Amino acid sequence: MWSVLFIFSAINVHLNSGQLVVDPLCRKELREDGWRCANGECIPTSWVCDGYNQCQDDSDEGLLKGNGCNLFPDSFCKSFDGKRHYYCARTGDCFSSEQDAIQCNDTQEPLNSGCEDGQFKCKDGRCIKTSQMCDRVNDCLDKSDESDASCYPISDTKGECTSEAGDCGPQKPVCQQFRGGKFVPCPIPEFTNVCTSVYWADLAESQGNGSFCRECDDPQSWRCNDGWCIFKNQTNDGIPDCHDGSDESSLPYSWWIVFLITTALVTCGLLFSFCCRALGYSNYRSWFHCAMCASERSKELQERERSIQPTAPNLMEMHEVDSKGDDNGIEIRTIDDSEMDAEVPDVENFDFLQDQDIPKDLLRIFEDKGQYWDLEERDNISATIRGSKYKPVSLKAGYKIEAKKLYMYVHTDPLQLHHLFSYLVARTSSVKELSTITNLLVDFEREIHGNSTNEVLKCWRLHIGCSETMKSVINSVSATPSLCSRLYISFLPLRNCVRKVRLQAFKARPSVDSQLMSVVKTLGYTLLPFIGASFLYFETIKNLVYCNIVYRALEDLSGKNKNIF
Incomplete structure (x- = not known):
């Protein structure tokens, strides 16, 4: 008997003119119209194809033939609530009433959607509550409740x-x-x-x-x-919660406003700087002139020191002597008492030369490689690339003592010492070339500081200051120069070769740039200060804007109650 009932329950019994599929045993079990899942359990027909899986095997929401959403395959519509729906070929809609589907095919709009009052009919025929349409949640399986036609x-x-x-x-x-x-x-x-x-x-x-x-x-x-x-x-919490972003009120700031303000400030600042420099050049004793940092003040102090201290001997006044001279073969002119008691020149009316602050005699030894240095001949390829047949190796032994004495006098004058290293850094083309001279000076300094390299560097840092010049000097005397310096030394011959080709191509003298290079340099030196200042002011104005944005946000979050923050 149970086998007969099972076979009977497996057969779909159509009631209500073939519109509803029910199982008689499920009706008896549930005391309402029911449908049997593929695994044998019963659920109410209202649960069939309702968007929720009530069967353990999910057959009530399946799309296969005979499953909950495909009980009537020939209808071309889903079987919501276990009912047959009818297809309208003109619009592609499904209706629960065959008459409504026929009317949809014959007229422009059906008179009855097939849903109860207060309900909305999805395009696939399912009915949902009107409050569920256009609520930004897809309640219809075909998402028709959130379409533009519905909203x-x-x-x-x-x-x-x-x-x-x-x-x-x-x-x-x-x-x-x-x-x-x-x-x-x-x-x-x-x-x-x-x-x-x-x-x-x-x-x-x-x-x-x-x-x-x-x-x-x-x-x-x-x-x-x-x-x-x-x-x-x-609202105004920094996160747009409205789809149109209207909950975040926009501040009166735009990138182009910040750009215009930055450009105007930088332009005015540069023009003011140029005007001050022009007025300072034309009237250097005006309020544009700094008396404490002017060269006249430094020369005045220097002359007062020279009046009570011996001055460095001039290289032109040093000459070799005969066998009756000193052991080193060098005679140095000394200053007698009459010269020491000489009247100090009038500083206010004395026309000092600026080159007195530059150790010319010592620099002459460093610069004249042919007379004062031992040279090493390069091969033809290196000579062609570097543009020089000989390479300076070391200072000649006969001139080391002269250079040492001159450097000892320079060491007593901080201004000359600073100018010396500034000149050497600017004059040499690479760290390797600079190290040839600075290593010699380090040896001179070690005799003063008890062979301590750290004390030498401390002394140089004190006189030169923490600057790019000091950085280059330390890099030149270090055992391992920086990576950038080593790369620069490696590519320096190629750079010189390219520069030589460029000079020949533009027919420019070595000391004079071509017209194109002059234009490029002019633009570079004009734009670089402008760009650098623009970045500075732009960053400052941007930070001010951010501060105002944060303040406005805190003000809105606190309900404009300033006591909270």
Whole structure:
């Protein structure tokens, strides 16, 4: 008997004119119309193809032939609630009533959607609550409840905003009909970009207050421009919660405003600097002139020191002597008492030369490689690339003592010492070339500082200062120069070769740049200060804008209660 019942229950019994599929045993078990899952369990027919899996094998939501959503394969529609639905070939909609489907095929619009009052019919024939349409949640399986046709329904009333009428002006934008309600633009001129419900629009018009258009049914909510409601504490929190971003009020800042302000400040600053320099050159004793940092002040102090200290001997006054001379073969002119007692020149009216601060005699030894240095002959390829046949190796032994004495005098004058190293760094083309001289000077300095290299570097840092010059000097005397220096030394021959080719191509003298190079340098030296200052001011103005944005955000989050923050 049970086998007969099982066979009987496996056969679909069609009731209600073939519109509903029920199982008689499930009806007896559930005491209502029921449907049997593929695994044998029973569920109410209202659960069949309702978007939720109630059968353990999920057959109530399956699309295979005989499953819950495909009980009538020849209908071309899903079997929602276990019922047969009818297909309208003209629109592609499904209806629960065959008469409605026929009417859909014969006319432009069916008179009956097949759903109850307060319900919305999905395109596939399923009925949902009207409050579920256009709520930004896909309740229909085909997502038709969130389509433009559902959220922007066509209105037959003339003058109203519709999605297809095309007769809406800018003052009446199209509004979405959220949750089946009717939304219209706010009637107040200042709030016409806000869509709100009819109730709040009428209230705003009657009170003449556009702020009512921002109100929602929930007093703790705030209405976006498109009509959607969010919590009030979500406004101006830095995160756009409205789809149109209307909850984040824009600040009066734009990138082009910051750019224009930066450009104007930098331009005015550079023009003011040029004007000050021009006035300073024409009238150097005016208020544009710095008396404490001027060269006259330094020369005055230097002359006062020279009046009580011996000066460095001039290289031209040093000459080799005969066998009666000193052991080193060098005779140095000394200063007698009459010269020491000589009257100190009038500093105010004495025309000092600027080159007195430069150790010319010592530099002459370093510069004249042919007379004072031991040279090493290069091969033909190296000579062609480097442009010189001989390479200086070391200072000649006979001139080391002269150079040492001159350097000892320079060491007593911080200004000359600073100028010496500044000249050497600017004059040499690479760290390797600079190290040839600085290593010699390190040996001189070690005799003063007890053979301590650290003390030598401390002394140099004290006189030269923490600058790029000092950085280059330390790099030249270090055992391992920096990676950039080593790469520069490696590519220096190639650079010189390219430079030589460029000079020959443009027919320019070695000491004179070509016209193109002059234009490039002029533009470079003009634009680089402008670009550097622009970046500085732009960064400063950007930080000020960020501070104002943070302040405005805290002010909005605190309800403009400054006592909180």
